[in-house]
Amino acid sequence: MRKNGPTGVETLPQPLIDVPGAPPSCRGVLAERARYEWRPADGGDPATLAEQFLAAHGLDLTDLARPATHQPTGVCGAALYVSAAAGARMIGAAPGAATPAPALPELAVVVYGHHPSPPAPPAPPRAARPGPGWWLGDWRESWTPRQHADAVTAVRAAIARGDVYQVNVVGHAAARYLGDPRPALSRLGALPGARYGGTLHGDGWAIGCASPETLVEVTDGRVITRPIKGTRPATAAGRRELLASAKERAEHVMIVDLERNDLARVARTGSVRVDELFAVRRWCDLWQAESTVSAAVADGLGLADLLRATCPGGSVTGAPKLAALARIAALEPVGRGASMGALGWVGPGRLDLGLTIRTVAADADRLHVWAGGGITWDSDPDAEVAEAAAKAAPIRALLATG
Template sequence: MRLFSLTLRGWITPADAFLQFFANQENSFWLDRQHNRTDSFSVVGAGVPTGDLTLSSYQDQELPFSWRPGLVGLYEYEGQARFLSVDRAMVFDHKNRKVYLVGLFADENKFQDWCNAAFLRMGLIGGELAVYRHRNLLEGKVRSVKLRHDANRYKQMIKTAQQHIAAGDVYQICLTNQIEIEHNLDPLAVFLKLREKNPAPYAAFLKMGDTAVVCSSPEQFLSVSSSGEITTKPIKGTRPRDSDKDIDEANAKELQTNDKERAENLMIVDLMRNDLGRVAKIDSIRVPVLFEIESYATVHQLVSTVAADLADGESAFTAVAAAFPGGSMTGAPKSRAIEIINDLESGSRGVYSGAVGYFGFNGAADFGMTIRTLVFKGSIATIGIGGGITIDSDPAAELEETKLKAKALLAVINAPDPWA
C-alpha cells in the first residue's frame, strides 16, 4: 500500500468536516490539536475496531505533519486497549489554514476516487456547526450527579496515603475520585461546547460503538517522532485562573515557586526518566524544560519536559508500554503506588488517567493523558478527577483542587455541584 495525499485549495473547519463526514459513523475520531503549541494539526476520520496492535510496512511520503494512517484510540488505566484501524483521514493545518486528504491506497486512481467523493460532500457543508451545537445542547440535560467518594471519604483516603508515605512505601501518590452523571446529553454537542469554552492541546472526541470519549486534556503523555525522539510532558501542580490580572499572575508565580509543587513535579520527572530509560539509548535522556507554567482557560499548570532517543530495536509501542500508566497519574515508585491506589480507590478508573492518541505506520505516535474527560455510555457519563498527594499535602486543599479540575466539565453540561 502507498500513502497518498492531496491539499485542498480552500479551508473548512474540522468541526464542519466531522459533522458532514463522520458524526453519524459508529466508530469515528477527532484528534483536536488546534491549541497544541508544537504540533497544531487536527485529524478527523473513522475506522474499524481492531485488537491487532501491529503495523505492517508501507511506502511513506514527506508531509508537514507527523500523523499517518495506522491506529487511533486509547488505553484505559487498567491496560485495556481500544483502537480503530484507520487507513484514511482529513488533516487540518490550523496555522496555515490548509486541509489535507491523506490515505493508504493500492494505486492513485483509487485515491482519486475517494477524493472526488469527498469533494461532492464538501459542497454540502454550510452552517452545520451552529445548528448542531444549538439544537443538541438545548435538548439534553443532566438528571443527577453522585460521587464515588464523598468529601469525608476522599480526605480520609488522603490521610491513609500519607501514612504510607510516612512509612516509606511511596514518595508521592495520585488519588482520584469519580463523578457519575445520569443524563440525556449528546456527547458530540458537549465536545463542541467544551473545545470552545476550555480549549486544550490534547483535546479529542472518540466514538467507539456504545462509548463516546470527550477529552479536553492539557497534558501530553508520550510522543515518539518517526526519527525516534521520545517526549513526555508530565503535569504536577495546579492553580486557578482569575479575572483580575494581578491576582492571576500572582497565582501563576506562586505555583512556579511553591516548594511542595516543585518537589512533586520533580518526583514525576525522575519517574519518567526512569521509565524512558528502559527503551532509550544510553545517555540520551534529558530534561529540556523544568517547572514551566502553562495557562489554560480555568487553571495554571506546572509542566516539565523529559526527552530521550529510542534505542535500537525499540519502537513507539515499547516506549508507550514502558511508560504506561503515566507517572503523573500514579505516583512514585510507580509499582507500589499502583498497589496502594487499588486498595484505596473503590472502583476502576477505566478510560480516565489512561491515554488517547495514535500509532502511525511511519513509526510515530502521540498520546495525551486522558484527564479533564467525560466518558459517555448510554445514559451514564463519568468524570474522573484527582491530584498528587505528598507528606505535606493538606487534605482540605487537595479536595478543593479536585473541585477546580471538575469545574469546567461540570459547567459545560450545566451539572449541579456534586459536593453540595
C-alpha cells in the same frame, strides 16, 4: 479479537475525524478502515495486540526509530485509546476497582484511510437517546469529600511508613443525560489549554478529551513526555504561589525523575535530558507546572514496548509506580475508566498520545468524569479535595450547557 472491522457502520465514519493528534490536513477526508476493541476478558497483552493489529492493517510500528513518511493515499494512521486499567495490565500492576463505565473498551485501535470526499453526516450513535434536547442530571460522586480526604490521609501514612513517595488519588462522578452527548464532548476541545482536545466514538460509547498533558510523543527520532504536576488558580497571586511552593516543586521534580527513568528504558544510552523544568502554563482558570523530558529513540523500539514503558503515566500514578498503583487499587472505590490513560494518534512518522486527564466518557445513559491530584507528605487533605473539584469544574460547567 473482539472487533476487526468498522464498528457501528450506521454511525461511522464521522463527518469530521476529531481524534487528538490526527493530521489537520486529513481530518475532513478520513474514513474508518478497521477497528479493534479489547477488554480484560479477552485475555492477552493489550500492548502487543495493538501493535499486531496495526501491522495487520498497514501500520508497521515495530521500529519507531526507522524514518517513515505520511502518504496522502491509502492508510493515514490510527486513533489509539488506552485506559489506565489496560496500562496497568501491560506492566503487571494491580488492576484496581471495576470500571464504572463497562460499556467502554479498555483499549481501542481505529485505523483510518483517506476518503476521496468528506463522508455524509451519520445518524446519532446508540449512546445518543432520543429526546427534545440536551438534559444533564445531577452529578453523583463515587465518594464523599470526607472519604476523599481520608484517602489522602491514608497515602500520607503510607509515605510515613516508606511504602511510597507519592500517590495520585482520583475521584469519579457520574450524571444521567438525555439527548446526543457528542456535541458537548466535542466542545471540550475548545477549552483553553486543551492540547489534546478531541473525541473518539464507538458502538454505545464515546470519549471527549480536553487534556493539556503529553503522555508520549515521538517526533524526529526523539521520544518526549511533558508531565504536569502542581496547580493553582490562574491569578497573579496564584502564579506566584505556585512558583514559590516547595511542596509543589518537590512533587513535580519527583515525577520528572520518574519520567526520566521511564524514558531511559526505551532510549539510547545517555540520551535522556530535561529540556524544560517547572514551566507554568494555563489550563482554563488554573495555572499548572509542566516539564519536558526527551530522549533519542533506541533502534528497534516498537509501539508495544513504548506503551509498556510509559503507561500508565507517572504523573497520574506516583512513585514508585508499581507501589503507587497498589495503593490506588486499595483506596479508590471505582476504576478510572477512560481517565488517566492515553488517547491520540499513531501513524507513519507520527505518534502523539495525550494523557487522558480532563476527560469525559459517555455510555448509554450516563456521563462520567474523573479528577484528582498527587499526594505527598506535605499534602493537606481538604486542599486536595478542593483541587480535584477545581479541575473538574470547567468540564462540568461546559457539559451542563450541552
